[in-house]
Amino acid sequence: MIELASNVLNFTFPDVHPEAELQINFQRTLRIPDDDHDYPLPPGLGTFPIQHVDDHAANVPSSWLQHGGVMLPMFQSEAMWLDFDSSWIEQNDVAYPFAIKVAAGKQCAISGEPWNEGVTGKPQNYMVAPEQPWLDGFVVDKGCVRQFVAMPLGSGYSAEEQITGAAQHGGLQVAVYPMKRNVFERRFPKVKRMKNMQSHDVCYSMPECCSAPDMGLAPGGRMKQEIYSDPYDVDDWDIEAGGRCFVHLCNSMTWQSLTGEVPPHPAPTAKVYNSSGLPWFDYYDDSMTAVGGSPILAKLKSVAQLSAEKKDAALPENESVTPGNLVLCRKGLKQGQVREGAI
Numbered sequence: 001m002i003e004l005a006s007n008v009l010n011f012t013f014p015d016v017h018p019e020a021e022l023q024i025n026f027q028r029t030l031r032i033p034d035d036d037h038d039y040p041l042p043p044g045l046g047t048f049p050i051q052h053v054d055d056h057a058a059n060v061p062s063s064w065l066q067h068g069g070v071m072l073p074m075f076q077s078e079a080m081w082l083d084f085d086s087s088w089i090e091q092n093d094v095a096y097p098f099a100i101k102v103a104a105g106k107q108c109a110i111s112g113e114p115w116n117e118g119v120t121g122k123p124q125n126y127m128v129a130p131e132q133p134w135l136d137g138f139v140v141d142k143g144c145v146r147q148f149v150a151m152p153l154g155s156g157y158s159a160e161e162q163i164t165g166a167a168q169h170g171g172l173q174v175a176v177y178p179m180k181r182n183v184f185e186r187r188f189p190k191v192k193r194m195k196n197m198q199s200h201d202v203c204y205s206m207p208e209c210c211s212a213p214d215m216g217l218a219p220g221g222r223m224k225q226e227i228y229s230d231p232y233d234v235d236d237w238d239i240e241a242g243g244r245c246f247v248h249l250c251n252s253m254t255w256q257s258l259t260g261e262v263p264p265h266p267a268p269t270a271k272v273y274n275s276s277g278l279p280w281f282d283y284y285d286d287s288m289t290a291v292g293g294s295p296i297l298a299k300l301k302s303v304a305q306l307s308a309e310k311k312d313a314a315l316p317e318n319e320s321v322t323p324g325n326l327v328l329c330r331k332g333l334k335q336g337q338v339r340e341g342a343i
Contacts, residue, residue: 002243004070007047011098011176011243020178021087022098022129025070026247028048029136030267031079031325032147032221034304034321039223041136041281044265048080053248053260059258060248061213067171069246073255073263074150074215077303077315081136083150085130089150092188095130099230099237101175102127102135104148104217105160105168110139110227111342112163113294115173118242121234124291126177131228131288138219138300142295148301152247157307157314160301172214172247177237187232190194213258215249221301224282226290242315280323 002053003010013020028042048070053064064071074080082102086095101108106115111125129133137145138159151157152171158290179187225301252263274280307314 002224002245004052004121004194007050007066007293009070009174009245011051012244013178013241014242015121016178016181016238017088017089017184018094019089020096020098022096022100022176022177022178023085023175023342024100024174025083025085026082027083028264028267029079029081030270031149031274032223032270033171033318034221034302034315034320035220036317037320039143039221039280040323041098041223041225041283041327042079042081042270042273043279043281044081048074048262049261050247051263060320061185062113067246067248069248071248072251073252075263076152076215076267078150078152078252078267079147079220080150081132081134084127086129087287089188091190092184096184096323097179097232097236098129099126099177099179100129100132100171101125101171104138105153105158105164105170106173107160107163108293108294109135109137109148109159109297112289113221118120118239119177119234119237123257123294124230126230126244128230128232129228131231133283135227136223136225136246137295138297139291140219140222140300141253142290143226145223145225145227146219146297146300146302147221147223148217150215151218151314152251153214153216153315157218157303159219159297159300160216163296166239167216170214171249172198172217173244174247175242175244177239177242179204179236180238183236187236206234213250213254217249218303219297226284227238228288229291231288269319270321271317271318271319274321276325279325279326279327281327282331283329321322
């Protein structure tokens with residue numbers, strides 16, 4: 001079952017496991033410069049407001065009603081990232097594992113292949129939570145993504161249009177598959193605990209207009225981010241129990257006319273953010289192996305590159321910056337282990 005609560009998508013699978021739950025939220029963020037330099041991870045600036053498409057059936061395009069799902073507002077050239085949070089199963093001392101597929105305009109953001117049902121291992125077209133905490137863009141190289149940047153569907157910038165030559169779908173497509181119950185119990189048997197002892201999951205917190213409402217995601221600036229290989233087996237995922245959701249991206253300039261609500265104020269520019277001394281983030285997990293980049297996605301032109309070819313101004317305020325306040329986040333430490341840093 002999929003529910004929307006407090007701008008978060010909750011995927012629950014009670015028929016698989018009573019505590020199998022994955023939350024996905026869509027984070028507003030600053031757009032990193034699109035200048036072919038590799039930038040660290042930008043912060044989360046709060047979740048996008050999300051509403052049910054069916055609640056606005058009289059105003060949204062008929063194609064949105066056909067797909068169902070939810071919708072959120074994005075300004076032209078605004079950026080986003082996706083945050084994944086899987087439920088902690090106390091008696092097994094582990095977060096429940098999920099396979100997560102993310103596509104933009106029905107083109108996989110990991111492999112670049114067209115959307116299909118289920119998961120494939122070669123090339124890997126999904127991520128695994130909790131090992132993968134978030135996704136910021138299209139996987140163009142090993143350890144590198146191009147940031148998700150919203151552009152009007154039909155303008156030629158979106159990954160969908162560059163790959164297929166058509167502006168048909170737009171938006172984001174998300175599918176979630178829980179680990180099979182018997183596999184979970186075999187891999188993660190229940191543990192005995194001393195009275196009054198508790199386990200806690202490690203959590204890292206990262207602190208123009210057109211009349212058409214449809215937006216697509218285009219590749220923006222380059223960012224350092226590893227997408228990890230599946231540490232389990234492809235057959236471990238319960239494909240029959242999976243849930244999927246179409247996330248429509250609505251042009252923020254038409255959001256108010258559709259919903260009656262004012263969209264969030266645009267995020268600050270990278271230059272303004274960096275000059276304020278606010279943090280950037282570098283996340284790594286020594287215990288995981290990163291997948292290689294997609295040859296399909298590597299061929300995409302970024303918004304800045306296409307804008308230069310088109311001789312338009314699709315990407316304003318694109319000045320390069322040198323991140324000055326870098327926060328290192330490391331996962332993979334054992335419970336109670338102290339991370340050794342600089343003295």
